[in-house]
Amino acid sequence: MIAFSVSGQNSIYDWVRDHRIHHKMSETSADPHDANRGFFFSHVGWLMMKKHPRVIIEGKKIDMSDVTDDPIAMFHMKYFWILKLLCCFVLPTLTTVYVFDETWARAVLAQCFMRYLLNLHFTWSVNSFAHLWGHKPYDKNIMPSENWGVSIVAMGEGWHNFHHTFPWDYKAAEMSYLINPTTFFIDFFGLLGWAYDMKEASPNLIEAVSKRRGQQHK
Ligand SMILES: [Zn+2]
Ligand SMILES: [Zn+2]
Known part of the structure; x- marks a missing residue:
């Protein structure tokens, strides 16, 4: 959960649900990042616009009980924003400044922009x-x-x-x-x-x- 928080992506719950629909309804309008809608949509466009109604309908049918029964996944959901800010931005920047003795400007640029953006684009490249x-x-x-x-x-x-x-x-x-x-x-x-x-x-x-x-x- 901590390692996942470092990536600064959506909650474990959302990730698991979207991933399950993606496999079940792969390459149909119910696929959250349907690759038939082109490179941009499957890469990042799907996160920038409203979900297709069928994605929502199919999403509700997905069994998520293993995730909702997991206290760690639920802890993550409850403290999502605190964990994201802390693990993805605050702690990596502080570590860069105080452990690696870098300037604040370089630390923010490296951790909050370069690392974060590269991590997102590398993950999206799968879709x-x-x-x-x-x-x-x-x-x-x-x-x-x-x-x-x-x-x-x-x-x-x-x-x-x-x-x-x-x-x-x-x-x-x-x-x-x-x-x-x-x-x-x-x-x-x-x-x-x-x-x-x-x-x-x-x-x-x-x-x-x-x-x-x-x-x-x-
Ligand atoms: Zn998969
Ligand atoms: Zn896939």
Whole structure:
């Protein structure tokens, strides 16, 4: 929750709900960042305008009980603005000034503008770049694609054709550690026992699905 607050994005509740609708209603008008509406809309435009009515209707049907039952997620929702201001802007700026001995101007520029904006654009690139460009070895009939550029900036979230074909695979990619530090992060917390019951698509399943639905290339 603290690490998430550092990114300065919307609440965990909103994020989870929008992500679930995105997978369930992918590339329809009920998808919050429907890539059929173009690069700009899927990248950031969707956050700048009113939601399509179908997004709201479908959003209400999503089971969010696991999130509402989670005291940490609810704590985050309750203190959303305090946590966002503190973790995303105040503490990083103070750390830059007092730990790294930088000037106030540089600290504010680096943390409140550069880091924050880059973080947002890198995250958004999953919904835009990785839904528009890349190859589709697992399912050629969907827009999500394998985009290594997005994987570099979004810590492994660019293997998006795999992620939409096997959304329950915790690695969000076929390869555990190929441009995929997020999997390493989850595995680390798996060792501590904080992350558990991680599901994975078996090599046999991946091969069978790829042969049937994936883009074949020679
Ligand atoms: Zn996803
Ligand atoms: Zn997607």
